[in-house]
Amino acid sequence: MEQLDFLQQTNVPVSVTDLTRRLRGVIESEDGLQNVWVQGELSNFSRPKSGHWYFTLKDDGAQLPCVMWRSTAELQIHVPKDGESLEVHGGLSLYEAGGRYQLYVDEIRPAGAGALYLEFLKLKTKLEAEGLFAAERKRAVPAAPRRIGIVSSPTGAALRDIVNTLTRRYPLVEVFLAGTQVQGPTAAAQVRHAIQRLNHYVVPDVIILARGGGSLEDLAAFNSEMLARAIVASAAPIICGVGHETDFTIADFVADLRAPTPTAAAELATPDRFELAAGIAEQQLSLGRALADLVREKSWELDAMAQRLQARSPEAKISSSRQRLDDLTVRSERALQQQSRLLRANLGGLQSKLGALNPTDVLSRGYAVVSQKDGKVVSRAKLVKSGETLKVQVSDGDFGVTVNDGSK
Amino acid sequence: MAKESNVASLTYEQAFEELEKTVKQLEAEIQNLDQALLLFERGQALAKHCADLLEKAELKVQQLGEDGDLQVLD
Numbered sequence: 001m002e003q004l005d006f007l008q009q010t011n012v013p014v015s016v017t018d019l020t021r022r023l024r025g026v027i028e029s030e031d032g033l034q035n036v037w038v039q040g041e042l043s044n045f046s047r048p049k050s051g052h053w054y055f056t057l058k059d060d061g062a063q064l065p066c067v068m069w070r071s072t073a074e075l076q077i078h079v080p081k082d083g084e085s086l087e088v089h090g091g092l093s094l095y096e097a098g099g100r101y102q103l104y105v106d107e108i109r110p111a112g113a114g115a116l117y118l119e120f121l122k123l124k125t126k127l128e129a130e131g132l133f134a135a136e137r138k139r140a141v142p143a144a145p146r147r148i149g150i151v152s153s154p155t156g157a158a159l160r161d162i163v164n165t166l167t168r169r170y171p172l173v174e175v176f177l178a179g180t181q182v183q184g185p186t187a188a189a190q191v192r193h194a195i196q197r198l199n200h201y202v203v204p205d206v207i208i209l210a211r212g213g214g215s216l217e218d219l220a221a222f223n224s225e226m227l228a229r230a231i232v233a234s235a236a237p238i239i240c241g242v243g244h245e246t247d248f249t250i251a252d253f254v255a256d257l258r259a260p261t262p263t264a265a266a267e268l269a270t271p272d273r274f275e276l277a278a279g280i281a282e283q284q285l286s287l288g289r290a291l292a293d294l295v296r297e298k299s300w301e302l303d304a305m306a307q308r309l310q311a312r313s314p315e316a317k318i319s320s321s322r323q324r325l326d327d328l329t330v331r332s333e334r335a336l337q338q339q340s341r342l343l344r345a346n347l348g349g350l351q352s353k354l355g356a357l358n359p360t361d362v363l364s365r366g367y368a369v370v371s372q373k374d375g376k377v378v379s380r381a382k383l384v385k386s387g388e389t390l391k392v393q394v395s396d397g398d399f400g401v402t403v404n405d406g407s408k
Numbered sequence: 409m410a411k412e413s414n415v416a417s418l419t420y421e422q423a424f425e426e427l428e429k430t431v432k433q434l435e436a437e438i439q440n441l442d443q444a445l446l447l448f449e450r451g452q453a454l455a456k457h458c459a460d461l462l463e464k465a466e467l468k469v470q471q472l473g474e475d476g477d478l479q480v481l482d
Contacts, residue, residue, distance in 0.1 A: 172420050177481065178472045179471060283424075283431050
């Protein structure tokens, strides 16, 4: 103030500009005026073509002119109306040309602690009343999807977690990413558009909606009514994997399935390939058992027939076929045991089992398929006649034999 | 046993579905040994194909553009 004092003492006038600039310096150097939250009622709100917002914040005792530049104004989700009670943040300065001080606002929110949370609760109550959270409305998520759509930030950790999980669990699935922003004023509309785009072009079996955790402000898009309705309208069922365990969003409530994290969402969407491999081994076990059962059944039939034959024929004549049947029975029992043992062992080592179970094993274990000239398989002793030529198929080929003790 | 498509050309879902069907057939319907052997071999081939697919599959990620265009991501 020294210079000012000096000028005044000498009665030499200062220019309006100099004085104003000086005053502006005083205001701007005052920390308490530069980073301040102010509460008041909105009035004279105007939005000229420039895109800047001009308004006055007032209470019973005073008025404060405010301005919000376009760059900040266009990021606002909510356009306030006159009469609204607001909390605004910014720094005070002096508009020299207008000769007035004003607050340069960079943040604006409805007044009252947790206004955002109250909004969240209000929307939650409303959508719940409409039945959008009801379990009956939720669609089933397929156990093994062929196509998965992902709505997430293309650069986020959430996407990386999902891709890693799918690679580990179920790499057979085709993944389609519709990249969007998951934060900021346009995020809700972008996420909605991504869901629509996937349903339109890809027709996935399921869509995963994912982003990492964050504050209530960060998660605003996932708490918007717009997105909630887009989730409900989606043709494909939606798994919501937003934030960490403790965060709940409207999207979580509305989604067909809620996962605590993006990784968990990917797990809920797919089967685990090791469980699938165990299922394959299980089927192989049944396959081997069914064949062994059939062989045993057939040999019992032959056995019974042989006994009937024995009642009417000389013992010597059928003793050889009798022995052959016994032998076949023993061998099929042994084959069953061996097969079961093999398969059980293989259930442990999921991949090794495949090599061990060669499809031609049954033949290589000593079985043979005996067929007649016309290709008909010989399943009963009485079907062959002495002198008839038969084909015997073993594991590595076949050869011909002539019957010397068949039915006459 | 209606038509025997080439096992190698089947998707995982198709192959596993046929494997299950083959097991059921072999357990309940088939009484003829040569048919049973054929089914057994078919079943083994299907099981091997399924396991191979699971083991060898590599996740494919494609990015969906605004106009429905697809771009493979690494």
